[in-house]
Amino acid sequence: MEAVDRPPNVADVEAAAAQLRGVAVRTPVLESEALNERAGGRVLLKAECLQRTGSFKFRGAYNTISQIDASAVVAYSSGNHAQGVAAAAKLLNKRATIVMPADAPAIKIENTRAYGAGVRLYDRARESREAIGAEIAARTGAALIRPYDDPRIVAGQGTAGLEIAEQTEAHGLNLHVALAPCGGGGLIAGCALALTSACPGIAIYAVEPAGLDDTRRSLAAGERVANAPGATSICDALLLPTPGELTFQINRRLLAGGLTVTDDETRQAIAFAFRHLKLVVEPGGAVALAAVLTGKLALEGRTAAVVLSGGNVDPALFAAAITARSQ
Amino acid sequence: MEAVDRPPNVADVEAAAAQLRGVAVRTPVLESEALNERAGGRVLLKAECLQRTGSFKFRGAYNTISQIDASAVVAYSSGNHAQGVAAAAKLLNKRATIVMPADAPAIKIENTRAYGAGVRLYDRARESREAIGAEIAARTGAALIRPYDDPRIVAGQGTAGLEIAEQTEAHGLNLHVALAPCGGGGLIAGCALALTSACPGIAIYAVEPAGLDDTRRSLAAGERVANAPGATSICDALLLPTPGELTFQINRRLLAGGLTVTDDETRQAIAFAFRHLKLVVEPGGAVALAAVLTGKLALEGRTAAVVLSGGNVDPALFAAAITARSQ
Numbered sequence: 001m002e003a004v005d006r007p008p009n010v011a012d013v014e015a016a017a018a019q020l021r022g023v024a025v026r027t028p029v030l031e032s033e034a035l036n037e038r039a040g041g042r043v044l045l046k047a048e049c050l051q052r053t054g055s056f057k058f059r060g061a062y063n064t065i066s067q068i069d070a071s072a073v074v075a076y077s078s079g080n081h082a083q084g085v086a087a088a089a090k091l092l093n094k095r096a097t098i099v100m101p102a103d104a105p106a107i108k109i110e111n112t113r114a115y116g117a118g119v120r121l122y123d124r125a126r127e128s129r130e131a132i133g134a135e136i137a138a139r140t141g142a143a144l145i146r147p148y149d150d151p152r153i154v155a156g157q158g159t160a161g162l163e164i165a166e167q168t169e170a171h172g173l174n175l176h177v178a179l180a181p182c183g184g185g186g187l188i189a190g191c192a193l194a195l196t197s198a199c200p201g202i203a204i205y206a207v208e209p210a211g212l213d214d215t216r217r218s219l220a221a222g223e224r225v226a227n228a229p230g231a232t233s234i235c236d237a238l239l240l241p242t243p244g245e246l247t248f249q250i251n252r253r254l255l256a257g258g259l260t261v262t263d264d265e266t267r268q269a270i271a272f273a274f275r276h277l278k279l280v281v282e283p284g285g286a287v288a289l290a291a292v293l294t295g296k297l298a299l300e301g302r303t304a305a306v307v308l309s310g311g312n313v314d315p316a317l318f319a320a321a322i323t324a325r326s327q
Numbered sequence: 328m329e330a331v332d333r334p335p336n337v338a339d340v341e342a343a344a345a346q347l348r349g350v351a352v353r354t355p356v357l358e359s360e361a362l363n364e365r366a367g368g369r370v371l372l373k374a375e376c377l378q379r380t381g382s383f384k385f386r387g388a389y390n391t392i393s394q395i396d397a398s399a400v401v402a403y404s405s406g407n408h409a410q411g412v413a414a415a416a417k418l419l420n421k422r423a424t425i426v427m428p429a430d431a432p433a434i435k436i437e438n439t440r441a442y443g444a445g446v447r448l449y450d451r452a453r454e455s456r457e458a459i460g461a462e463i464a465a466r467t468g469a470a471l472i473r474p475y476d477d478p479r480i481v482a483g484q485g486t487a488g489l490e491i492a493e494q495t496e497a498h499g500l501n502l503h504v505a506l507a508p509c510g511g512g513g514l515i516a517g518c519a520l521a522l523t524s525a526c527p528g529i530a531i532y533a534v535e536p537a538g539l540d541d542t543r544r545s546l547a548a549g550e551r552v553a554n555a556p557g558a559t560s561i562c563d564a565l566l567l568p569t570p571g572e573l574t575f576q577i578n579r580r581l582l583a584g585g586l587t588v589t590d591d592e593t594r595q596a597i598a599f600a601f602r603h604l605k606l607v608v609e610p611g612g613a614v615a616l617a618a619v620l621t622g623k624l625a626l627e628g629r630t631a632a633v634v635l636s637g638g639n640v641d642p643a644l645f646a647a648a649i650t651a652r653s654q
Contacts, residue, residue: 025357027355028354028355028377030352030377033379033414034441049605050355050357050604050605050606052360054605087360107602114361271642274607274642274645275434275642277377278376278377278381278606278607278608278638279377279605279606279607280601280605280606280607281605311605315598315601315602315649315650316650318601318646318649319645319646319647319649319650320646322642322645322646323642323643323646
């Protein structure tokens with residue numbers, strides 16, 4: 001696919017920002033005294049859970065769909081890309097079909113349908129979402145909207161990073177470090193394009209669930225390596241076997257490295273965000289915060305940006321995380 | 328007390344905004360497609376749960392304490408004013424003692440202590456918080472920081488309304504209606520000063536829990552009336568017997584009326600905010616949203632501002648609200 005051959009650059013991120021102006025939410029950057037004290041530095045939280053559809057995925061989806069001619073789109077996603085594509089397609093008057101795993105959080109499936117998209121459920125163990133998506137695209141003429149390996153998607157997600165740079169500058173602060181959750185790597189690749197351009201010398205870290213640290217190990221190895229089959233986590237948004245091809249091209253060049261957190265550390269980060277930030281953050285959206293809370297990186301005297309990438313979490317999981325005694 | 332004799336005006340609110348600049352969070356105004364569809368109009372949500380200390384109370388507390396000479400302060404509060412005073416006193420290098428009911432939410436008591444304040448618990452049924460506060464003030468020379476009946480408090484809370492007016496104008500919108508939770512009436516009185524000045528013709532409604540609608544009934548009667556003794560609600564922030572003296576002077580002049588919601592409607596509003604807004608809202612902070620969700624006011628074709636005034640809620644109550652089947 002030719003799109004993969006042309007990696008995006010910071011100008012593409014800026015163009016995406018112009019495309020998204022007045023459509024995407026310019027999400028706030030929030031601070032917590034409790035968190036700053038714990039980190040010994042300043043931690044700026046980019047609240048992408050407050051984005052349209054409850055995650056950053058709307059950015060890339062809208063940027064991509066606004067550039068295609070087809071009157072219908074198809075996507076495969078465990079949920080956040082699904083909602084992003086469904087909502088963007090609705091705004092742009094295109095029909096959307098989303099291929100989702102039958103075990104995706106109910107809230108993500110319901111919300112995707114609520115945006116007017118058709119949902120095709122599949123069995124994660126027995127069926128290939130790529131094959132189903134390609135079949136629907138071939139049969140209906142719908143354009144396939146990839147979740148991360150597309151320069152328009154990466155540029156769209158990068159607008160979150162562009163905003164972080166602008167918002168940090170408006171606070172008169174100099175960013176030393178940035179951390180973001182990493183699944184396929186589109187969010188962090190896009191943010192890295194924007195942030196390394198705006199903040200020379202910044203160290204950017206991908207954060208992944210333990211056992212699903214394909215990006216961390218790929219960065220260390222210098223090539224894309226896969227997670228062990230069957231590895232799983234409560235971070236449903238981050239359950240991918242390998243880094244993306246396009247995203248890894250960018251990330252190996254721009255990232256400082258990868259960090260991992262356990263599911264229990266992620267649950268505690270969800271509880272912290274509930275208690276101190278008053279934000280609803282989903283497991284996959286909370287891993288970068290979890291890395292800060294557990295001191296995976298020394299932040300004394302430094303200023304760090306942390307992306308809270310989404311908030312689409314089923315009530316039962318959230319309720320269990322906030323009422324657990326370990327917080 | 329002479330302060331009560333001099334009601335604040337919009338110039339006082341503007342002066343408070345200058346005082347709070349760079350200290351209070353300029354909280355975002357958020358929108359939800361699901362909510363707009365349900366209301367048939369545009370609903371702008373002022374997310375004061377994202378304010379320092381998790382509620383709007385920081386605004387009035389900081390504005391007041393920054394104007395006093397005493398090196399110590401004392402306050403009585405079920406929790407949000409407590410945290411606001413404790414955090415503001417800490418920032419301004421003053422000692423704080425807070426008189427809190429023993430049955431206040433644990434999270435509010437713990438957070439108040441975490442800001443470095445001394446906490447004196449009392450029995451809501453057998454002791455008078457006013458008497459305890461006055462005794463501490465007399466004995467220690469601490470300045471009493473009232474929760475609402477003080478023009479500096481009202482002006483401080485009104486900065487939330489000033490921001491709503493500015494943020495709405497930045498969106499190119501014209502506000503027709505505003506709704507805010509009402510306990511002692513400081514928040515809505517301050518917001519009414521700012522909003523009636525910036526948006527002539529706006530209709531402003533106080534929202535209260537059913538059975539604790541002293542402001543609604545007082546507005547109808549033209550004089551301050553009390554709730555039935557023993558009336559209670561899950562809205563711990565709004566459990567007050569009568570409207571404030573100063574606040575009612577303002578509210579009877581500027582408000583369009585009062586609305587009430589049941590505790591079950593409030594729980595459903597908490598669940599809605601969890602699901603669609605990704606915000607943690609406490610019961611007392613969710614009543615104005617509950618009024619919109621249950622259609623207590625016709626909003627078709629109109630633009631309404633709704634204040635989500637706080638997010639300090641105990642995990643067990645929140646977990647029960649979001650997992651209840653009725654949502």
